[in-house]
Amino acid sequence: MPDSTIDFLKGTLDLMVLKTLSWAPAHGYGIARWIEQCTDDVLQVEEGSLYPALHKLEERGLIVAEWGITEHNRRAKFYRLTTAGKKQLAASRDYWARFAGAVFKVLETAPASR
Numbered sequence: 001m002p003d004s005t006i007d008f009l010k011g012t013l014d015l016m017v018l019k020t021l022s023w024a025p026a027h028g029y030g031i032a033r034w035i036e037q038c039t040d041d042v043l044q045v046e047e048g049s050l051y052p053a054l055h056k057l058e059e060r061g062l063i064v065a066e067w068g069i070t071e072h073n074r075r076a077k078f079y080r081l082t083t084a085g086k087k088q089l090a091a092s093r094d095y096w097a098r099f100a101g102a103v104f105k106v107l108e109t110a111p112a113s114r
Helices: 012-023 028-038 047-059 083-108
Strands: 063-069 075-081
Touching: 012 028, 012 047, 012 063, 012 075, 012 083, 028 047, 028 075, 047 063, 047 075, 075 083
Parallel strands: none
Antiparallel strands: 063 075
């Protein structure tokens, strides 16, 4: 039986982080939990993947971070989307929608009779 975990394809974690932050600023744990909940825990976001992605998005100017207090009264970095991040989210979403549609066409199309 295949492993039930699914690895992220290149760029998908960035896209999901940007989408998560399009709703509201969030700290790293909140971002990871949101993605896990949205995918019914099919996608597990590990710290070793999430924080490098957040740093990369911040370096690219797509998100900004500021310190705040969590709902559990802990100090944490909260990330929010920038204007450039919103533009990148729209472009990436369109790309991934086309890509996923093309993959599904391949998976759902039967070969012509030979």
